[in-house]
Amino acid sequence: MKIPFIDIHTHNGQNSEETFAVQSLFLQDIGKTGVVNFPFSAAIHPWHVDKYNLVEINQMLEKIIADKNLLAIGETGLDKGCTSNYERQKEVFNLHIELAHAIHKPLIIHAVKSWNELVPIIAQIRVPIILHGYSQGLNLTRQLIDLGCYFSAGKLALNPSASFVEALTIIPLKSLLFETDDSMIPIEKIYDQVAGLLNVSVELLKNQVYENYFTIFPESRELELK
Numbered sequence: 001m002k003i004p005f006i007d008i009h010t011h012n013g014q015n016s017e018e019t020f021a022v023q024s025l026f027l028q029d030i031g032k033t034g035v036v037n038f039p040f041s042a043a044i045h046p047w048h049v050d051k052y053n054l055v056e057i058n059q060m061l062e063k064i065i066a067d068k069n070l071l072a073i074g075e076t077g078l079d080k081g082c083t084s085n086y087e088r089q090k091e092v093f094n095l096h097i098e099l100a101h102a103i104h105k106p107l108i109i110h111a112v113k114s115w116n117e118l119v120p121i122i123a124q125i126r127v128p129i130i131l132h133g134y135s136q137g138l139n140l141t142r143q144l145i146d147l148g149c150y151f152s153a154g155k156l157a158l159n160p161s162a163s164f165v166e167a168l169t170i171i172p173l174k175s176l177l178f179e180t181d182d183s184m185i186p187i188e189k190i191y192d193q194v195a196g197l198l199n200v201s202v203e204l205l206k207n208q209v210y211e212n213y214f215t216i217f218p219e220s221r222e223l224e225l226k
């Protein structure tokens with residue numbers, strides 16, 4: 001069997017012979033039926049929380065929770081770098097966390113300048129947590145490793161800060177994932193770069209991430225590549 005490159009968080013990636021991609025959808029963009037025919041995650045992004053009230057968000061979430069292609073709730077989280085009301089971001093994040101707990105799905109978390117508040121929240125979460133676009137330094141990374149988080153490296157790994165390179169070396173391989181997010185960079189390139197930084201082979205990372213995927217999503221069977 002051929003092991004694919006897993007792209008755990010993408011807004012425009014495609015499944016191909018080589019790649020298994022989890023599409024990240026903005027909840028409000030999902031059609032009226034709520035049916036999606038590819039693996040996906042969905043949530044109201046912190047950037048969009050001011051546009052919908054909690055009743056509307058709940059109604060949108062209810063349409064997708066039974067979809068067998070829904071793998072995770074996200075991206076959701078806290079972003080102090082955007083103009084959205086921060087209190088509203090917390091409310092919506094909380095709503096998503098409660099849903100993830102209720103339906104036992106992992107959370108894909110978006111964090112910008114909000115780690116101080118996020119760490120205690122993360123400590124209370126009881127489903128797998130994927131930190132998308134991760135590029136933080138050693139101290140925070142240590143805390144997040146202790147909390148059992150998964151770390152998804154993306155385009156920032158191509159031009160990493162010295163502190164992120166240091167942090168990468170302490171992240172257990174069993175907690176590592178990769179993503180393209182909103183970039184057009186091929187996922188292979190990110191695996192290749194991190195393999196170089198860690199001085200391991202791309203093959204080893206591919207196999208490890210494949211295993212990590214099934215630890216996070218144990219109900220998934222063999223990945224269907226199209």
Ligand SMILES: [Zn+2]
Binds near residue numbers: 024181182
């Ligand atoms: Zn994203």
